Amino acid sequence: MLLPGTALSTRTQTWLLAAVALVVLPHLPRMPWWITLFAVGVGLFKLLLLRRQRHQPPRVLLALMTVAGSAGVFFYYSTLLGKQAGVALLIIMLALKLLELHTVRDARLVIYLSYFLVITNFLFTQTIPIALYMFVATLVITAALSVITHSSRERPVSNHLRLAAVLLAQALPIMLVLFVFFPRVVGPIWGLPKDAYAGMTGLSDTMTPGAISSLAQSDATAFRVEFFGPAPAAELRYWRGPVLWHTDGRTWSPGRLSSYPRKPPEAMQNRGEAVRYAITLEGHDKPWLLALDLPAEISRRALYTVDFQWLSYRPVRERIRYEATSWPHYNTGPLEPQLRKAALQLPEQVSTRVEALVRDWRTRADSDRAVVQQALDYFHEQPFVYTLQPPRLGDDPVDEFLFGTRRGFCEHYAAAFVVLMRSAGIPARVVTGYQGGEYNPVGDYWLIRQADAHAWAEVWLPDAGWLRVDPTAAVAPERIDQALDLDLQAAGAPARFRLAESGLLARGWRRLHFALDAVNNNWNQWVLSYGPQRQLELLAALGFKQASWRELALTLLLLTGTCLLGIALWMLVRTPGPSDPVLQAWQRFCQRLERLGIRRAPSEGPRDLARRAMAAQPELATQVGSITDLYIRLRYGKSGQGAHEVRQLQQRVRRFPQRAG
Amino acid sequence: MQKPECPPFSMQTLTFRDRFRWQRFTRGLGVESGPVRLDRSRVFILPTASGLLFAVMLLVMLFGAINYNNSMAHLFTFLVGSMAMVSILHTYRNLVRLSFSAGKTTAVFAGQRAGFEILVTNPGASPRYGIRLQCRGQPAVSIDLQGQHTTTTTLYRDTRRRGVLPLGRWTVSTRYPLGLFRAWAHLELQAQCLVYPRPAAERPLMQSPAYKPHQFGDRGRGVDDFAGFRPYRPGDSPRHVLWKAAAREQPLLVKQFGGDRADEVWLDWESLPGMDTEARLSQLCRWVLDAHRNQQAWGLRLPGLEIAIASGNRHKHRCLEALARFA
Numbered sequence: 001m002l003l004p005g006t007a008l009s010t011r012t013q014t015w016l017l018a019a020v021a022l023v024v025l026p027h028l029p030r031m032p033w034w035i036t037l038f039a040v041g042v043g044l045f046k047l048l049l050l051r052r053q054r055h056q057p058p059r060v061l062l063a064l065m066t067v068a069g070s071a072g073v074f075f076y077y078s079t080l081l082g083k084q085a086g087v088a089l090l091i092i093m094l095a096l097k098l099l100e101l102h103t104v105r106d107a108r109l110v111i112y113l114s115y116f117l118v119i120t121n122f123l124f125t126q127t128i129p130i131a132l133y134m135f136v137a138t139l140v141i142t143a144a145l146s147v148i149t150h151s152s153r154e155r156p157v158s159n160h161l162r163l164a165a166v167l168l169a170q171a172l173p174i175m176l177v178l179f180v181f182f183p184r185v186v187g188p189i190w191g192l193p194k195d196a197y198a199g200m201t202g203l204s205d206t207m208t209p210g211a212i213s214s215l216a217q218s219d220a221t222a223f224r225v226e227f228f229g230p231a232p233a234a235e236l237r238y239w240r241g242p243v244l245w246h247t248d249g250r251t252w253s254p255g256r257l258s259s260y261p262r263k264p265p266e267a268m269q270n271r272g273e274a275v276r277y278a279i280t281l282e283g284h285d286k287p288w289l290l291a292l293d294l295p296a297e298i299s300r301r302a303l304y305t306v307d308f309q310w311l312s313y314r315p316v317r318e319r320i321r322y323e324a325t326s327w328p329h330y331n332t333g334p335l336e337p338q339l340r341k342a343a344l345q346l347p348e349q350v351s352t353r354v355e356a357l358v359r360d361w362r363t364r365a366d367s368d369r370a371v372v373q374q375a376l377d378y379f380h381e382q383p384f385v386y387t388l389q390p391p392r393l394g395d396d397p398v399d400e401f402l403f404g405t406r407r408g409f410c411e412h413y414a415a416a417f418v419v420l421m422r423s424a425g426i427p428a429r430v431v432t433g434y435q436g437g438e439y440n441p442v443g444d445y446w447l448i449r450q451a452d453a454h455a456w457a458e459v460w461l462p463d464a465g466w467l468r469v470d471p472t473a474a475v476a477p478e479r480i481d482q483a484l485d486l487d488l489q490a491a492g493a494p495a496r497f498r499l500a501e502s503g504l505l506a507r508g509w510r511r512l513h514f515a516l517d518a519v520n521n522n523w524n525q526w527v528l529s530y531g532p533q534r535q536l537e538l539l540a541a542l543g544f545k546q547a548s549w550r551e552l553a554l555t556l557l558l559l560t561g562t563c564l565l566g567i568a569l570w571m572l573v574r575t576p577g578p579s580d581p582v583l584q585a586w587q588r589f590c591q592r593l594e595r596l597g598i599r600r601a602p603s604e605g606p607r608d609l610a611r612r613a614m615a616a617q618p619e620l621a622t623q624v625g626s627i628t629d630l631y632i633r634l635r636y637g638k639s640g641q642g643a644h645e646v647r648q649l650q651q652r653v654r655r656f657p658q659r660a661g
Numbered sequence: 662m663q664k665p666e667c668p669p670f671s672m673q674t675l676t677f678r679d680r681f682r683w684q685r686f687t688r689g690l691g692v693e694s695g696p697v698r699l700d701r702s703r704v705f706i707l708p709t710a711s712g713l714l715f716a717v718m719l720l721v722m723l724f725g726a727i728n729y730n731n732s733m734a735h736l737f738t739f740l741v742g743s744m745a746m747v748s749i750l751h752t753y754r755n756l757v758r759l760s761f762s763a764g765k766t767t768a769v770f771a772g773q774r775a776g777f778e779i780l781v782t783n784p785g786a787s788p789r790y791g792i793r794l795q796c797r798g799q800p801a802v803s804i805d806l807q808g809q810h811t812t813t814t815t816l817y818r819d820t821r822r823r824g825v826l827p828l829g830r831w832t833v834s835t836r837y838p839l840g841l842f843r844a845w846a847h848l849e850l851q852a853q854c855l856v857y858p859r860p861a862a863e864r865p866l867m868q869s870p871a872y873k874p875h876q877f878g879d880r881g882r883g884v885d886d887f888a889g890f891r892p893y894r895p896g897d898s899p900r901h902v903l904w905k906a907a908a909r910e911q912p913l914l915v916k917q918f919g920g921d922r923a924d925e926v927w928l929d930w931e932s933l934p935g936m937d938t939e940a941r942l943s944q945l946c947r948w949v950l951d952a953h954r955n956q957q958a959w960g961l962r963l964p965g966l967e968i969a970i971a972s973g974n975r976h977k978h979r980c981l982e983a984l985a986r987f988a
Contacts, residue, residue, distance in 0.1 A: 083729075108711055108840070112718045115741055119722050122733035131733055138737065142744060142839070149840035150791035152805050163838055167751070171743035178739035185727050318730050528732045560746075568750050572701075572757070 008101055010050055012151060015144040015160075016110050017046055020098060022137040023117040024091055030124060032076055035088050038069065042095040049099075057099050066096055087120050107148045114141045126528055128519070139164050174563045181556040183549055184532040202284025203241045203432050203453060207252040207411050209390070209397055218450035221282055222434055223290055224521055225446040228276040234436060236328045238293040238456065238468060239448060241433035243307035249347030250397050252415060252430050257342050260306040264296050272329040280321045280525060287311045290433060290448075292326035293468060299323040306339065307429070308332075308466075319529040332465030335427060343427030343460060350423055351399035358423040368426045368461050372469060375420050379413065379474040382406065386413075386476035413471040414455040427460035431468070442511070443518030581646050582634045585653045589627055592656050596620075606632055620657070627652050692827075694851040696762035696782070699833070704757050704846050706749060712841035715745060748839045755789050755837045756844045759806075763828065763852035764813055768978070768985070770946075774817040775854040777828045782811040791837045796829070820856045823942065823985045828852040857981045860950055861943035890914045925970050926952055928980075929962040942984050949984070953977045963987060 008016075021043055028036045049057065069092035070080070077085035094113050101107055118134050118141070142164035151160075202222065223239075231237070246255035275292060289302055289310040300322045303311040310324070335343070361374040385407045393400045398419045401412050408416075414430045421428035435454035437446040456470040530538075544551060590600050590609075598613045610628035614621040630649045708716070719742050726734035764778030783789050783806040794816055795801035802814050820826055834845035893902060893913035903914040928948045933941045945961065952959040953972070960970035961980045966987075968980055 108714075112715065116718065116722060118737055118741075119725060119731075119734045122731050122737070123729055126731070126733040131736075134733075134737060138740065145839050150837050152790070155790060155805070163751075167744045167747055167838070168740070170747040170750075171740055174743035174746060175736065175739045178743065179736050182735070182739065184735075186730075527736070530732055531730060564746060564750070567747060571750055571754055 008104065008107055008148070009151070010053065012107065012144075012147050013046075013050055013101055015140075015147045016101065016107055017043065017050070017098060019114050019137070019141040019144040020094055020110060022140055023114050023121070023134075024094065026121050026130065026133065027087060027091060027117070027124075030084075031088055031091065034072065034076075035091060039091055039095050042099060046098050056102075062096060062100055065099075066093075069093075069096065083120075083123050087117075087123075090117060090120065104148050108145075111141055111145050111148070114144075128523055135168070139168055142167060170567050173566075174560055177556065177559040177563060179530070180535070180538065181552060181559060183552050183556075184530075184535045186532045202282075202286055202450070203288065205242050205254055205286065207244055207415070207430065207432060207455060208250060209393055209401075209408070209412055209415070220450045222284075222448045222450050222452065223279050223281040224524075225280075225292075225437065225448065226278045226444065227446070228278070231439070231446065232275055232292070232328050235473075236293075237436055237446075238431075238454070238470075239290045239434040239437075240293045240295060240309060240431060241288050241290055242431075243305075243309060243458075244430040244432065245307075245342045246345060247347055247415070247419070247430075249349065255342055255345075257339060258305060258307055258309075259303070259311065261303055262306045264304045272327070275326050275328055276323070277326075278321060278323045280319060280521070280529065281316060282319055283317045285315050285317055287313070287315055289316070289322065289324075291324045292328065293433075294328075294330045294332075295324055295326045297325040318531065319524055320533070321525065321529060330465070335460050335465075340427050340460070343429055344422050344425065346419065346422050347398075349396065350419065351396055353399055353403055354420065354423055357402070358420055362424055368424075368459070369463075371424050371426060372421070372459055372461075372467075375417060376469070376471060376474040379417075379471050384408070384413075384475045386410075386472065410472040411455040413475060414457050417457045417469065417471040421457070421459050429458050431456055431458050435470075440514045440517055440521075442514040443521050445518075445521060447517060447521075582631065582649060585646075585650045586631050586635070589631075589653045589656060592653070592658060593624075595658065623652065623656055627656065692849045692851055696760050696780075697848055697850060698760040698784075699757055699846050701757055704753060704844050706753055706842055706844040708841060709836060709843045712745070715841050719745070745839070745841050749842050751838045752835060752842045752844045754787075755835045756792070756833065756846065758785055759783060759789065759792065759833070761833070761848060761850060763850040766852060766854040768855035768857060768981070769820060770857045771820050771823045771859040773820060775820050775826055775856060776815045776817050777852045777854060778813055778815050779850070779852075780811055780813050781806060783808060785809070789835075789837075791835050793834050793836075794831060795834070796831045818854075820854075823856050823858040823939075825986070826854045826856050828854070855982060855985050857985045858939065858942040858946040860947040861940065863947070890916060926957055926959045927962060927970070928952065928959055930964055931962070938987075942987055946981060946984050949977060949980045 024039055028039060031039075045057070070089065073085055073088045073092065074080055077088065079085050080089055090113065094110065094117065097106065097110050097113070101110070115138070118137055121130065121134060139161070143160040146160045146163050242254055243258055244252035244254055245258055246253050274296070277292065279290060281290060289298060289300065289312050291298065291310055294308050295310055298310045300310075300320070301313065303313065305311060357378075358371075361371050361378075365371045365374055383406060386409070387407050388409055390408045390412060391405050393405065397412075398416050401408055401416050402420075411430075411432075418428040418430050432453070432455045434448045434452040435456070436452050437448040439446055454472070456468060456472065458466045458468055460466050539552070544555075586606070593600070593609070593613055596613075596617060598609070598616055600609050604612075606628050610624050613624045617624070627649065630645065630652065634645055634649060719738060722734070722738040722741070725731075726738050760782045762780045762782075764780050766775065766777050769775050779794060781792065781794075781804065786808040788808050789806040791803055792806065793801045793803050794814060796816050796818055798819070799817055802816065804812055804814050806812055816828065816831055818826065818828065828850055830847055830849045832845055832847055834843055836843050890903060891914070893915050897915045901916045903916060906912075906914050926948075928945050930941060930945065933944055936944070945963075949959065949961070953974075956972065958970050958972040959976075959980075961968040961983060963983060966983055968976075968983060
């Protein structure tokens with residue numbers, strides 16, 4: 001037993017080093033290079049000290065390193081708080097503590113901090129492999145805790161690991177109960193540091209040329225969709241995001257009116273069938289709840305805006321799931337004067353070339369609809385190229401794009417198209433969102449990636465209301481049917497699309513991808529997005545309508561208690577008898593004799609007992625004799641126990657009568 | 662040894678009220694004779710200081726998980742917490758069902774440490790690790806025990822005065838496996854150690870009026886010098902029998918030894934007037950030791966007790982015991 005003040009052995013210190021290395025390792029790629037270097041250096045230095053049987057570097061050096069480390073973190077992040085800086089500081093402190101291990105108390109501190117570091121890893125990534133890795137790390141840390149608590153020469157390394165594994169295995173049921181029933185609180189409890197949501201990708205609330213094309217190079221998941229019926233066709237799978245009304249010629253933004261609320265379109269002249277589906281949206285730090293064009297109902301508390309978006313009241317910072325209903329075919333009806341004004345806003349300067357082009361269309365067309373068609377024809381017939389890496393544009397991007405470079409991504413086309421429409425007096429706006437998606441046959445859902453981000457236009461026509469027009473489709477119709485193939489994009493070259501792969505290998509590869517994503521999806525749905533909302537849903541399904549906090553706590557206590565009791569019974573009540581099978585068989589034989597009225601006296605040897613038994617029960621004499629002889633031979637004989645003979649003894653005892661008569 | 666405010670508890674008839682009696686928690690059950698098996702109701706368990714710190718860390722982890730709304734952080738906080746909970750059972754199991762009995766003790770002089778042998782038996786199949794036995798104010802002994810094994814360890818107590826020293830209450834505890842909880846039980850086995858008086862400083866025995874040289878000089882019977890054979894008489898030590906002769910079927914002969922420097926001396930309580938009881942006993946103790954060292958024969962006279970003149974180890978201990986128990 002090691003008490004807090006005891007000095008640490010080399011073996012103990014090696015364990016600690018291993019535990020710390022396991023939890024720090026996954027953090028290192030996220031850290032600035034100098035922290036990585038520092039941590040690895042300290043680890044190696046410690047290893048060297050252990051090899052030389054020296055335990056302490058000079059105190060002055062430690063103090064200097066502590067100050068330098070903290071200062072380094074502060075100057076790098078300009079704070080000591082927050083996710084990144086906090087973890088960096090923790091790693092530096094933990095590394096230095098490893099160099100300054102005096103007593104068991106120090107070792108305990110290191111181990112507790114290691115448990116804490118396990119948790120911090122999940123602030124950055126929560127994938128299944130990381131979770132499995134952290135289980136292993138927890139195992140090793142717990143084994144290290146066991147080593148510092150009690151280590152003796154009789155206990156081999158494997159004993160500590162086995163103990164940790166047993167503890168971990170026994171903890172699993174209780175962990176599950178706590179995970180499901182522990183009352184979940186809607187966080188955050190206090191203000192989070194600014195970088196809490198760093199690294200979330202998604203649509204932005206402004207659009208400049210190049211914004212979406214950079215997003216389009218990300219393979220990250222935007223959301224997943226399960227349709228409750230047949231999925232709509234590819235040309236209808238437009239997922240509505242922020243609507244941009246206002247432009248200064250280069251940047252598009254939502255404008256004043258965009259978040260203005262209105263009633264969801266119940267009485268709209270919807271045509272065709274409604275589509276019902278469920279979306280699992282990844283956190284993107286923005287309020288948009290993506291939904292199929294044109295969204296009508298949603299299963300969350302949210303705001304419906306004048307331009308048909310659902311907005312969450314708070315930024316979506318974790319994965320959420322909601323059900324929604326949309327009308328793929330619709331007529332939004334008349335346009336209010338205020339909105340018409342906003343939908344006709346033009347940048348201060350529109351080039352003469354643009355004005356001339358629009359004037360030309362107006363003279364040749366007799367209706368707004370014809371002007372729209374002229375514009376689409378223009379994109380289709382002129383040598384426009386759809387590319388992910390368009391050349392940079394100067395002061396008047398629309399003019400330069402239309403008459404100069406003619407190479408662009410969806411946002412170039414959408415922006416240019418809306419400017420053209422507004423110049424022609426047709427109300428128009430830019431809509432950003434996602435288009436398409438990939439069907440996963442394994443999990444029966446659609447996966448929409450950031451690469452599917454898209455921008456299109458809406459024009460208002462008197463007979464149709466707001467109408468979706470996708471100028472990109474006029475340039476690259478494949479964009480609507482197939483996803484971009486990110487592996488094949490070359491600078492400046494026309495975009496390449498992903499075609500249905502033939503070939504067994506390619507199909508197999510694809511299937512594996514689908515299966516992996518389906519597993520990930522289930523992980524997300526059932527583990528990662530299990531929060532206050534899901535807990536209420538699950539409890540409702542289990543019969544807790546309006547589960548009160550007290551009810552939940554009681555259930556939690558009851559279930560945890562049951563688990564503990566089960567483990568306790570399993571561990572404690574199982575009276576371990578003699579492990580020797582020969583002795584076990586003999587004891588059973590003695591019990592049976594006792595039922596026949598022959599109780600073995602404490603000092604009585606097997607031979608005396610047998611003699612007495614034979615006299616009392618002459619008809620069993622041969623059985624008693626053979627059992628006793630075999631027992632004596634097995635237990636006291638020199639030959640060692642043959643497995644066959646042991647079995648024979650057990651068999652004979654089994655056959656011995658249980659009770660008299 | 663029973664203290665009046667601490668009534669004896671019998672585990673078989675432990676009532677609900679007895680079970681929650683504070684004395685059971687702080688003092689144990691009083692003196693018990695024979696082997697004591699730690700059954701479930703007499704092992705207590707509470708978190709250690711490190712366990713409380715661990716709980717604080719768990720709380721911080723939980724707050725972090727809630728604040729960042731992080732499912733995996735929740736999961737692992739619960740995992741580590743559950744492990745701590747399960748470790749309670751392991752701590753408890755590590756101690757329960759161990760059985761303890763008192764072994765032999767060796768008499769000591771006052772001022773020396775008295776050692777009490779304790780036999781610890783693990784009746785179960787699983788090994789027990791880090792079992793700590795401790796008397797108050799003494800360093801603890803830590804032992805590991807394989808399954809179905811018995812081991813002997815020694816508990817020490819400081820002695821200050823002569824007499825019969827009971828082992829008294831001691832504590833067996835364990836922090837296995839993670840040091841987050843400590844299970845313990847108070848025990849008071851029936852074990853006693855004889856404490857001889859502290860030997861006084863050197864004071865020449867020769868000056869004592871009781872000293873007289875032995876009248877027979879070297880001719881007395883003793884253990885040192887071989888003096889010849891004589892026929893066996895019942896009661897002779899078998900060690901002195903001439904077995905070689907017996908093997909040749911001759912009559913049994915016994916080796917006879919001549920006397921040592923067989924001075925005789927009476928160590929007398931009355932020869933030390935004007936001293937208090939303990940000082941007298943100390944002085945007598947010193948003389949007994951000196952006489953034994955000088956291979957003299959001596960007798961001891963105490964008020965109400967006289968031990969006849971003899972010599973040898975057994976005689977020494979008999980005299981010392983008489984001094985220790987002198988009331």
